[in-house]
Amino acid sequence: MQGTAAKRGGFVRVWWGYVGLGLMLTAGIVIAAVLTATPTVPQPVAFNHRKHTEELGLNCEFCHVYVTKRAHAGLPNAQTCTMCHQATQGTSAEAARVTTLLAEGDPLTFNKLFRLESHVFYTHRRHVGIAELECATCHGAIAATERPPARPLVRIDMDFCMDCHREQGQTLDCNACHR
Ligand code: HEC
Ligand code: HEC
Ligand code: HEC
Ligand code: HEC
Ligand code: HEC
Known part of the structure; x- marks a missing residue:
């Protein structure tokens, strides 16, 4: 009799273990969903x-x-950036792209x-x-x-x-x- 009770106890513990694991997985999925749902904000250039x-x-x-x-x-807008970036600043590709965009009349919104x-x-x-x-x-x-x-x-x-x-x-x- 007692052996059966102990076995049942073990089974119940394992079962609750699965429930716990399930809850953790669900929580993880919900958190991941919330994080990806937060909109990301795009920008015209990689400002530094x-x-x-x-x-x-x-x-x-x-x-x-x-x-x-x-x-x-x-x-700021294109006008502020133009003060310096009308001519290429530094050596990075992104800085060169800023000068090109300004020359094309991009408003850099x-x-x-x-x-x-x-x-x-x-x-x-x-x-x-x-x-x-x-x-x-x-x-x-x-x-x-x-x-x-x-x-x-x-x-x-x-x-x-x-x-x-x-x-x-x-x-x-x-x-x-x-x-
Ligand atoms: C780190 C502290 C701090 C935080 C954070 C803060 N405030 Fe304030 N707030 C102040 C102080 C100090 C004043 C008083 C400024 C003055 O002397 O005019 C004030 C004044 C104000 C007033 C004017 C109240 C009046 O009497 O008309 C408003 C409205 C206000 N805060 C709204 C906000 C809002 C909305 C947020 C969050 C987005 C916020 N505050 C966050 C410190 C804070
Ligand atoms: C110091 C500024 C400040 C005061 C004072 C203030 N709130 Fe808010 N409240 C906020 C801000 C900031 C948000 C969040 C807005 C957002 O999410 O963009 C907010 C959001 C809310 C919301 C929307 C639900 C939420 O939580 O986002 C409700 C409802 C609300 N407030 C009610 C109240 C009530 C009722 C009071 C007076 C007891 C109060 N607020 C006082 C700044 C304030
Ligand atoms: C040469 C121009 C320039 C200077 C100087 C500058 N910023 Fe900015 N700032 C930007 C641009 C461009 C963005 C948008 C792109 C980004 O987030 O990097 C921005 C975005 C921001 C934002 C986010 C605004 C939003 O849309 O909610 C904050 C906050 C900010 N800056 C704070 C600062 C602080 C604090 C300083 C001084 C220590 C500073 N900035 C100096 C150009 C500048
Ligand atoms: C007490 C809190 C607080 C402080 C201090 C603060 N900001 Fe902000 N800032 C905000 C909030 C809140 C917003 C969003 C306002 C809205 O959407 O109405 C914001 C928005 C901005 C933006 C986006 C454009 C705009 O105005 O909505 C810029 C840029 C910015 N802040 C720059 C700065 C700079 C630079 C400083 C320091 C010189 C500064 N902030 C100090 C709370 C703060
Ligand atoms: C006062 C002059 C000045 C202004 C105004 C200015 N920049 Fe710059 N910017 C520079 C210089 C100088 C560099 C090169 C720095 C280096 O490479 O060490 C630079 C570099 C950059 C880069 C390359 C960054 C990197 O990681 O390599 C970008 C992108 C950029 N600027 C964007 C902007 C934008 C957008 C504005 C307007 C919001 C702006 N800048 C306004 C002087 C300026």
Whole structure:
């Protein structure tokens, strides 16, 4: 009698083992599906932040001209790149391609990477212009990237905003952010 109970116990343990394995596989598949479902953001050229900021010493504001003054920081366009890339810069194939694209009149339209739903109000003027927060607080190490990230480096959701507002005694009023 007792032997049968022990066998049953063993069987049950193995069975639960399979259930556990199944759950782990399912979780893995779901995570993989979510990751691939996050849209990747395409860009016209392989821009290199590290080269232009750390090596060439350009300020963020040189290209993101409204970052201290307006809600949106702004992305550069062909005009900004033309200042230097009208003539070939450096020796890389990508830099040569930039000069060719500019000569062809390509507008070099860059696409937004960090994007909030339209029901949320966020402004760089208050956070950068007034509170003088570091870009990396919200954008991670974008200044050190050597090609455009396919996805935002930091996930900016409601908790991300609320955690800092709570810590720094800033507004938690729904209507301040949702207008
Ligand atoms: C407190 C968080 C925070 C800080 C600090 C911050 N940003 Fe942003 N940034 C955001 C959010 C949120 C968005 C997306 C805004 C949207 O979609 O409405 C964004 C978007 C951007 C964009 C895309 C264009 C735009 O304005 O929507 C650029 C470029 C940008 N930020 C550059 C910068 C730079 C450069 C700095 C530092 C000088 C900086 N940001 C500091 C939160 C921040
Ligand atoms: C102030 C001058 C200047 C401006 C403005 C500028 N660049 Fe550059 N860029 C350079 C120089 C110099 C190099 C070559 C650096 C090297 O190879 O060491 C370069 C290199 C590049 C490269 C090659 C990067 C690599 O990994 O080899 C790309 C792509 C590029 N720039 C794109 C752009 C785009 C797009 C813009 C406009 C948003 C722009 N640049 C604005 C000076 C500039
Ligand atoms: C020479 C121009 C140039 C300079 C200088 C520059 N950027 Fe950018 N930035 C770009 C371009 C082009 C893109 C879009 C392609 C990419 O993501 O690499 C971009 C994208 C970004 C984005 C993503 C914006 C979005 O669409 O959500 C952030 C954040 C950002 N830059 C931050 C910075 C910070 C911080 C600095 C200063 C340390 C800086 N940038 C300096 C040209 C520049
Ligand atoms: C400091 C700014 C801020 C405050 C204050 C705030 N929210 Fe949000 N809320 C956000 C951001 C950012 C998102 C995410 C938007 C996105 O995904 O692009 C969000 C998203 C949401 C969503 C959509 C579901 C979700 O979680 O993405 C709801 C609903 C919401 N907020 C309700 C509220 C309510 C109710 C309050 C007041 C108790 C509130 N929010 C206060 C910034 C804020
Ligand atoms: C790292 C800290 C930090 C983060 C992250 C942050 N904020 Fe703020 N926020 C501040 C500070 C500091 C101020 C006050 C700035 C000033 O003095 O004008 C502020 C002010 C604001 C205001 C103005 C409130 C008013 O009284 O009118 C809004 C709206 C706002 N934040 C929205 C957001 C949203 C939306 C996010 C997320 C996308 C966010 N904040 C993320 C620190 C932060």
